[in-house]
Amino acid sequence: MNNISIKLSTEKLSLKECYDFVDNPTCGGIDIFVGTVRNHTKGKSVKKLDFSAYGPMAVKEMQLIAEKVLEKFDVLKIAIHHAEGMLQIGDIPVIIAVSAAHRVAAFEACQFAIDTLKETVPIWKKEHFEDGEVWVNAHP
Amino acid sequence: MQIELLLFGIVADLIGENSLKLNLNTTTSVRDFKSYLTSKYPQLKNYTTYAVAINETYANDDAMIVEHDVIALIPPVSGG
Numbered sequence: 336m337n338n339i340s341i342k343l344s345t346e347k348l349s350l351k352e353c354y355d356f357v358d359n360p361t362c363g364g365i366d367i368f369v370g371t372v373r374n375h376t377k378g379k380s381v382k383k384l385d386f387s388a389y390g391p392m393a394v395k396e397m398q399l400i401a402e403k404v405l406e407k408f409d410v411l412k413i414a415i416h417h418a419e420g421m422l423q424i425g426d427i428p429v430i431i432a433v434s435a436a437h438r439v440a441a442f443e444a445c446q447f448a449i450d451t452l453k454e455t456v457p458i459w460k461k462e463h464f465e466d467g468e469v470w471v472n473a474h475p
Numbered sequence: 476m477q478i479e480l481l482l483f484g485i486v487a488d489l490i491g492e493n494s495l496k497l498n499l500n501t502t503t504s505v506r507d508f509k510s511y512l513t514s515k516y517p518q519l520k521n522y523t524t525y526a527v528a529i530n531e532t533y534a535n536d537d538a539m540i541v542e543h544d545v546i547a548l549i550p551p552v553s554g555g
């Protein structure tokens with residue numbers, strides 16, 4: 336049985352697809368994290384975000400996170416979907432859905448997955464402002 | 476020996492390319508490869524906060540680069 340759905344896509348991400356993948360008669364709860372494109376950063380107005388990825392490695396790293404989640408938490412299924420390309424305000428760059436028999440594991444697993452994704456998955460976003468553009472987090 | 480070098484994010488901007496073919500004299504550690512890159516591309520001198528992947532897997536400084544490897548320079552990621 337396949338408990339992991341990984342996707343890196345230039346198409347619009349689907350909440351329903353993630354929900355339907357993790358939904359299962361044995362689960363008692365589904366936790367979904369949805370990242371959205373915010374219209375400001377550090378007081379500046381953001382016009383759009385451009386996501387680029389090292390595709391094959393990004394998919395591998397997302398798979399590793401999903402495998403670790405299934406090993407570490409008492410959860411049933413996980414979907415990690417990430418978008419690439421130009422996204423507008425309100426668009427969805429990332430969805431993480433986790434199903435579990437009980438809610439605590441689902442919340443914890445979901446938080447672990449998004450936190451780890453932000454540290455390890457080779458995807459970069461460039462913020463576009465009125466007056467220029469900048470790679471996010473390039474100078475930590 | 477020939478290797479392929481992939482560049483992303485700010486590192487691609489600094490070097491001005493997304494990918495390069497490089498000829499190295501010999502098998503080399505990631506640590507020595509980074510020094511070589513800094514001498515070849517002085518614009519990297521002030522930018523050392525990137526990770527290195529060998530064939531799509533993160534590699535530490537002691538890992539060895541061999542012929543036909545695909546090396547990627549990975550500046551701090553910002554997905555999600």
